[in-house]
Amino acid sequence: MKELKRFILVGAPASGIGTLGRCLADTLNLKSLRTGSMLRREIEACTELGRKALSYMDKAMLVPDEIVNEMVRNWLSESDNSGWLLDGYPRTVAQAEALDHFLQERGMSVDAVVYLDVARELIESRIMRRRECSSCGYVVQTPEVESCAKCGGQMVSRKDDNMEAFARRWKDFETMTLPVARYYEARGMVVKLSVTEEREPADVSRDLAQKLEEFSRR
Numbered sequence: 030m031k032e033l034k035r036f037i038l039v040g041a042p043a044s045g046i047g048t049l050g051r052c053l054a055d056t057l058n059l060k061s062l063r064t065g066s067m068l069r070r071e072i073e074a075c076t077e078l079g080r081k082a083l084s085y086m087d088k089a090m091l092v093p094d095e096i097v098n099e100m101v102r103n104w105l106s107e108s109d110n111s112g113w114l115l116d117g118y119p120r121t122v123a124q125a126e127a128l129d130h131f132l133q134e135r136g137m138s139v140d141a142v143v144y145l146d147v148a149r150e151l152i153e154s155r156i157m158r159r160r161e162c163s164s165c166g167y168v169v170q171t172p173e174v175e176s177c178a179k180c181g182g183q184m185v186s187r188k189d190d191n192m193e194a195f196a197r198r199w200k201d202f203e204t205m206t207l208p209v210a211r212y213y214e215a216r217g218m219v220v221k222l223s224v225t226e227e228r229e230p231a232d233v234s235r236d237l238a239q240k241l242e243e244f245s246r247r
């Protein structure tokens with residue numbers, strides 16, 4: 030049985046991949062990097078990187094590969110050799126290739142790619158209800174709750190959570206990120222979960238645990 034400790038998560042915007050990733054990271058004690066949240070923190074801290082990223086994120090566009098690649102490389106270089114999980118990266122095939130190259134140079138590789146496949150209509154109905162904690166990134170589907178259950182921070186609606194921005198992000202997902210899933214599928218690295226109706230995150234997590242176990246025995 031192969032030990033799985035380096036993961037990539039792939040999922041459409043608002044697919045629930047972030048929640049699933051947090052669960053997986055907690056269970057396997059993995060360090061996790063969510064590139065979207067890290068970019069938002071850079072913007073809040075008014076760093077050079079944040080300044081560069083802002084103009085793209087404001088328009089719900091992907092931030093250029095070079096900027097994100099460097100940010101992820103720095104994070105990976107600082108993390109020790111234990112397990113990790115990347116959520117929101119790679120988002121383009123060029124990013125996947127850059128990551129592979131970086132890991133290869135260090136004698137490492139990704140162990141499994143979790144692909145959460147969710148119907149578009151389901152995501153559209155969720156997106157209008159989503160709120161995110163401005164300090165710790167915790168996400169809920171209850172717009173009426175104002176403070177974070179995890180850290181007490183303020184729950185806010187994200188600027189890019191509206192139908193127009195969603196349509197754009199969905200298009201980017203189909204044209205740029207689905208090919209990432211195919212890139213890893215061709216290498217036999219994908220564990221795919223399909224969701225066609227609303228389900229409890231805990232149920233989806235249980236399915237994932239089972240599929241990962243099967244995958245590790247292959």
Ligand code: ADP
Pocket residue numbers: 041042043064065066068085086089090091092093094097116117118119120121124189198
């Ligand atoms: P969502 O899951 O709703 O797409 P994220 O929090 O993952 O949101 O990302 C928010 C924004 O951050 C994206 O719309 C994009 O502009 C930027 N971003 C995050 N990760 C990447 C990446 N790997 N490559 C390029 N841009 C990224």
